[in-house]
Amino acid sequence: MLGMLGHTFVSLIDNIMVGQLGSAELAAVSLGNSFIFIAMSLGIGFSTAITPLIAEADSEKNFKKGKSSFKHGLFLCTVLSLALFVLILLAKPLMYLMKQPEEVVILAMPYLDLVAFSLIPLIIFQGFKQFSDGLSLTKYPMYATILANVVNVVLNYILIFGKFGFPQMGIVGAAIGTLASRVIMLLFLWYILKNKKKSKAYVTNIRLFVLNNSMIKKILNLGFPSAMQMFFEVAIFTAAIWLSGLLGKNPQAANQIALNLSSMTFMVAMGLSVAAMVRVGNQKGLRDFVELRRIAFSIFLLGLGLAFIFAVLFLIFHNMLPKIYVDLNDVSNFSDNTEVVSIAATLLIASAIFQLSDSAQVIILGALRGLQDVKIPTLITFVAYWLIGFPISFFLGKEEAYGSFGIWLGLLVGLTSAAILLYIRFNYLTKRLISQEENNI
Template identity: 55%
Template sequence: MALQDYTREFGKNLNIAYPIMAGQIAHLLVAFADNVMVGKLGDAQLAAVSLGNTLIFIALSIGIGFSFAITPLVAEADAKGDFQKVKSIFHNGVLVSTINGVILCVLLFLSEPILYYLDQPEEVIILAIPYMRIVAISMIPLMIFQSFKQFADGLSKTVFAMQATIIANIVNIILNYLLIYGKFGFPRLEVEGAAYGTLVARILMVPVLMFLLSRKVELKRYFSTVEAFSVGIFKKLLNLGFPTALQMFFEVSLFTAAIILSGVLGTKSQAANQIALNLSAMTFMVGVGLSVTATIRIGNQLGNGNILELKRIARSIFLLTLILDVIFAVIFYAFKDQLPWIYIQDVEVVNIASSLLIVAAFFQVSDGLQVVFLGALRGLQDVWIPSAICFIAYWLVGFPVSYYLGIVLDYGGQGIWIGLLLGLSVSSMLMYLRYRYLIRVRLVKSFS
């Protein structure tokens, strides 16, 4: 095929992806605002937010992983025109996600003692625990929101979740300002103020998204009656959701381990790690948007049974991802010395963060491509082998290298991040090989 056979899909890919990107980046901009506002209080407070989010991020990855199962199932059923099945997947998906939210909230409360065994500064732990308790409660409304979002994504209606997220996050930033610093008569809660802002925003997202979806004529029928519990659909959601949750757990826990290892190096290293991680997460969300696009469009073509068209569309998404990630890599490297100053005015923290951004620049391509390849495999409803790939890449390659270079050889934060780079690179390569294998198998079957 000619290059234009792929580039002509860029517009449609971005049309589906940009609301997802914007919604995810809006989430991160609130985390960015949290970090900037809390960073003004000092490096211990910034490190506390980082530590408090270690277990939160792990729980979040598990919950979101389960909800991701909704999207490919909805996309495939929608391509076949099976309204009743789409509705059943949606309603059962809300039930699964709500249960997950409650379980994750309880587990986070029970896991508080773990923070004392992570060899972190005592002052940071004292600040992190109340932050984590408040944000843990927000897991319940966030998981409910995720179920509605993934349903809408499966129908390629990605703009509504973006709108709800932006509205809620504006409220979050305002509350952060009022509660962190105690402005306009509000109590000065500092780190806890950031947590309360997050809680209120996540509660607000649910009714806002429900309203936006239910007022659309073509979507009203999905809200008219409540579907009965379906054992078959429930099993499908668990069979896709559990390994997807494992995939996200393996990746997020690697970055969580990087936070913990940085904390072992000291408060300033942990604060610098948080800065580099927050910046990297923003560009990663562009990859997440394209990953969901791959899941949706490949799921549609799977429902239609058109493997050649599936292959062409997938390649167009891969090419678009590569172009954007190369741009991000150049930006990270060119502005590595300027970006950390946005967060904090501590020269030592800024210098450490700048060294981490050099490595982050190199792993932009690997990070973006691996998540998009994973989205393509999810669209093909292939989840168990990718889970094994994630474990191998992140925990048999990435973490040992991070520990050895960062702690044993004393290369510090940069050594830890080189381990992240290697883990992401291995994951990207193996995910692509798995995708190519599945496409060859399906092409053989379609022509036999």
């Protein structure tokens, strides 16, 4: 959980520090990150294919299979990171076609260049992280993300505000901090893994360009649907950013605050999703499907319990939390900042309501990935988010309807639909596997 939260803390620090500059700067980071989030979802989603393969090989004590899975996964993550960087650069002109506030677009352009480049070390890091998680070595990626956050905070403070003789660079300074922290994060994790007995043989002497077509195909068959699952969910939240931009810079800045806070709690559920993926993958390798089901339901219940606590906290503090992101003592931006806080507080009520369904859907997805069942869940996520959730966000999110709150009502319906449908899928699959195993006995 802490490892997953590390990625979001980088964004949290960027948002809090940039928010002190004004609502236009915060909206610019939101717009730039909307492109980054889509690319990240594809990269992180694809890398999750590595974890169940490593977990299964680890429980079978099959080193050769595990190293092959890691090597091919790392190669594909590297290629994907380069492709996504180029695609974001090519997609930049879309900002001018999206009817976003002009001052926001101008600020977002230079920020996007640097953060797009940081995707390369981030997605390669994800390859190492997912491998490490598959071996149940989850604390080392956590150490790496903690270090990255320390570096990011220090560099943000120095470069955004121009401290210790450095020039005041604003949101470009935040982008430089993000890039540097992600490079250090990757190098640090590799250094740890190559010095640990359990992982050393995997991460050294890698013949990266000696490839096996069948293993590449296997990882692509797992990774591509997993990437699309995360893409469909992240894309609907990104669509919420763009829909908010149609309402103006203040609704867009408010949406960014609510989205950033919701991302924090989502990453806790993502941590449990990885746990579900690893433990289900272990039990799949052992072919103990009764224990697999028991473990999965234990993780589902833990996730729902934590989500309930987060929901209560959002409801209690929905008026206070947005104030962290803006400077209400800034006289020149006081009216804008007050409006941002007011809208964000309303959105956090919607976020509180969907905490349970958001947590459930991502943890169940992790369990299904552990079973290496990815194609039907991909279809489920597309239906839930884009055929059910997005039309509601689009129609209720218009200024003459419910505005920003209407956008988030669509997110609520989409997440709840996904949670219900994915649970039905997991329940059906595990009961069938148990029945087949009993018949074989």
